[in-house]
Amino acid sequence: MNNVTFRRFLFFLFFSSVSLSLWATEIDSLNYRLTNRAVSLSLGAKREYDSYLSPLLYKGTGFSLMDERVSFLSKKLNNLSKYTEFDFSASVTDNPTNTASFLSMSLRGFSGVHYHLRPLPRMSLLLGGLVNLELGGRYQNRNQNNPYSLLLNANLWASVMCYYHIPLRTRTLTLRDHFSMPFVGVMFSPNYAQTYYEIFSEGHYDGTFPVTSFGSRFQWRNKLSLDFPIKICTFRFGFVLERSVTTVNDLETRSMDVSGTVGFVYNFVTFKGKKKIPSEFRNPVE
Amino acid sequence: MKKILLYPFSCFLFLFSIVSCDKDLEVENEENYMENFEMLWKTVDEKYCFFDYKKDSIKNWDDVYVEYKAKVQDCRNKMDLFYILGDMLKELKDGHVNLYSSFDISRYDIQGHAPxxxxxxxxxxxxxxxxxxxxAGGFQYVMLENNIGYIRYSSFSSTFSDANLDYVLFYFANADGLIIDVRDNGGGYASLVEKIASRFTDNKVLVGYSQYKSGTGHSDLSDPEPVYVESGDGIHYKGLVAILTNRNCYSATNDFVQTMKVLPGVIQIGDRTGGGAGMPMSSELPNGWYVRMSMAPYMDVDKHYTEFGIEPDIRVDMSAEDEKDGVDTIIETARDWLMTHWRN
Structure with a gap:
């Protein structure tokens, strides 16, 4: 990927996310918007393959901490919502004879917008797009000049979310399924047998930021959850499945996560900056 | 209602069915001799960087496959397998190619019959x-008679700080020449090469080229990228320098000699270095053994590989008679050369 294309791509990503948030600010001056926030912890099985580090499939366990927020862009415009997510994940996986391990960590941020369809009563179908940025690494504990892989990528994702509210006698449960898949992006990858010493100490970056699409980055993530309100809060229980396969610079990576999730969900309103807090709200620090 | 509920669950089941992938990466029996042999041969075939360069000096790798497959078929135990695979790797004639097990490490003898x-x-x-x-750090140093400085650096795995270098070079600031003895130094951290060399130049100097394996084919190598040494901060040495070498100067030490020889006033004395101009990277086998091999070659300023070593400017061997008398012929040759040339 040449420099000009790469810069245009970054500019596009930046412009998309900035313009969405500006739009959100402009049309939302008078109304209160609830933000639906879910904080959840996932624990599960993980499989990893990274041909730069090893020709073998590593298996083990991983956990992740996820913070998701959904809010309408405006109270008036109740068919467009903003979605943000941050997650931190870590895992330890071992080779088939348990003689070497991968230690992986990554931090990801997602931001995007969904359009709401209401095909049935109590059901919302959200269609939209997300932008993500991931920074992390994978370390193999016995390799010499290739002990780690840097995880650095930015992608545009297609996203589909389905909410279904199930009224029971005393409470309403919310069932959600969120499927997302990147369709174009850019990622860091060393060339086939290039050392990180050569890239970062000698500054030989050519070919290390290839553009990716379905052929070179096939990834999807599915999060199924059930929100269950009790007296004092709403719990979230669910499953997360994530599959990723990348093939760039003759190097291949694969990963598969299957996790169970537990967390809690709540709604809140924020008053930021110069905006005056309405009188019906009591400010604890005034 | 039921139909609606079925939607996410059917999605989930569908995705679960996709999860049953990666079967191609599963190892059925980690100890299977043939599976380990096949993976080792293929890994080397795809990743080793000197097949083209060594085509006249090593066996054809496809022939090696046929020869060693027959040996593995007759293999009776794990140790036999290790030594068969070790022998197969020795066919590459490369000290950077090793197979590691919990009971032994296979290695190619770089010294051979050299003194x-x-x-x-x-x-x-x-x-x-x-x-x-x-x-000071990894350096042992002393001022010899005739005001010639002597630094013994036995391993590029022995690190040192900038302050260490400052003190050593300050100590020799008024020396009439400097001997850097890297004989029997088998290498270590490549980053230390530049750290030392940067104290012997006031300019940015082209010292060689680097490449890497860019694909799985034997000829898939990247274009050579220039490698420079820039003047480092701290105390510099401005006089003549003699680097002492023997056949066990390998890997980062070979790179050090190659780099230093480009700088003015530096001479190499002794025997040819052992080579090792390919930066090794690691891989592993299903049974838990791991392997390293050269994947990223270095070239000198004339774009020649120095994989088989660097010839000295003054070739001299240790004399057995001198050795018996406690005299190091190579140091004495260096001392004579420095004393003769330092004023010129």
Whole structure:
């Protein structure tokens, strides 16, 4: 990927996310918007393959901490919502004879917008797009000049979310399924047998930021959850499945996560900056 | 209602069915001899960087497959397998190619029949380092008679700080020449090469080229990228320098000699270096053994590989007679050369 294309791509990503948030600010001056926030912890099985580090499939366990927020862009415009997510994940996986391990960590941020369809009563179908940025690494504990892989990528994702509210006698449960898949992006990858010493100490970056699409980055993530309100809060229980396969610079990576999730969900309103807090709200620090 | 509920669950089941992938990466029996052999041969075939360069000096790798597959078929136990695979790797004639198990490490003998050209007992006598030498980081150093500085650096795995270098070079600031003895130094951290060399130049100097394996084919190598050494911060040495080498100067030490020789006033004395101009990277086998091999070659300023070593400017071997008398012929040759040339 040449420099000009790469810069245009970054500019596009930046412009998309900035313009969405500006739009959100402009049309939302008078109304209160609830933000639906879910904080959840996932624990599960993980499989990893990274041909730069090893020709073998590593298996083990991983956990992740996820913070998701959904809010309408405006109270008036109740068919467009903003979605943000941050997650931190870590895992330890071992080779088939348990003689070497991968230690992986990554931090990801997602931001995007969904359009709401209401095909049935109590059901919302959200269609939209997300932008993500991931920074992390994978370390193999016995390799010499290739002990780690840097995880650095930015992608545009297609996203589909389905909410279904199930009224029971005393409470309403919310069932959600969120499927997302990147369709174009850019990622860091060393060339086939290039050392990180050569890239970062000698500054030989050519070919290390290839553009990716379905052929070179096939990834999807599915999060199924059930929100269950009790007296004092709403719990979230669910499953997360994530599959990723990348093939760039003759190097291949694969990963598969299957996790169970537990967390809690709540709604809140924020008053930021110069905006005056309405009188019906009591400010604890005034 | 039921139909709606079925939607996410059917999605989930569908995705679960996709999850049953990666079967191609599963190892059925980690100890299967043939599976380990096949993976080792293929890994080397795809990743080793000197097949083209060594095509006249090593066996054809496809022929090696046929030859060693037959041996593995007759293999009776794990140890036999290790030594068969180790022998297969020795066909590459490369000291950077090793197979590691919990009971042994296979290695190619880089010295071969070449003379040792180094005797630590001779170095430790009072004529050279003696017992009262100084130590700074990985350097042992002393001022020899005739005001010639002597630095012994035995491993590029022995690190040092900028302050260490400052003190050593300050100590030799008024020396009439400097000997850097890297004989029997088998290599270590490549980053230390530049750290030392940067104290011997005031300019940015092209010292060689680097490549890497860019694909799975034997000829898939990247275009050579220039490698420079820039003037480092701290105290510099401006006089003549003699680098002492023998056949056990390998890997980062070979790179050090290649780099230093580009700088003005630097001469190499002794025997040819052992080579090792390919940066090794690691891989592993299903049974838990791991392997390293050259994947990223270095070239000198004329774009020649120095995989088989660097010829000295003055070729000299240790004389057995001198050695018996506690005299190091190579150090003495360097001392004579420095004393003769330092004023010129």
């Amino acid at each position: 040792d050209n180094f005797n630590i007992k001779v170095i430790k006598n009072d004529r050279y380092l003696g017992r009262d030498y100084k130590i």
